[in-house]
Amino acid sequence: MKRLSLVYRNQTEGKSLRINIPEPIDNIDSAELEQDAQSLIDNGLVPAGYVFMEKIKRKK
Template sequence: MKRLFLDFVNQADGKRRRIVVPNPKTNLTSQQLSQAMDMLISLGAVPTGYVKDRAAIVQTNTNEFFNLL
């Protein structure tokens, strides 16, 4: 499963916020992500005082050995 992590940090106290987007497009650029994060900040989707910190696509693989239910 691929997920896009958009990380924001509060410069005053160091607290962090993360927005997770499941199954992101594969052809995203750093410029597109930076602009999207700026838009989230300007629209108030991220609390006041937070700035963009990091954007990363994370892929996880699960190897299930057994499922009892």
């Protein structure tokens, strides 16, 4: 099973937040992914103070 993790970090508190997406598509456009990750912040789905840091792809 494949999984994509979006990692956000709170720069003032040093805490991190991870959103896991099971079975992501194979050809993910990095620029679009970064825009979508930012949209989660802009729409309040990720708490204020967090910034998108990285994506991690894993296979289980």
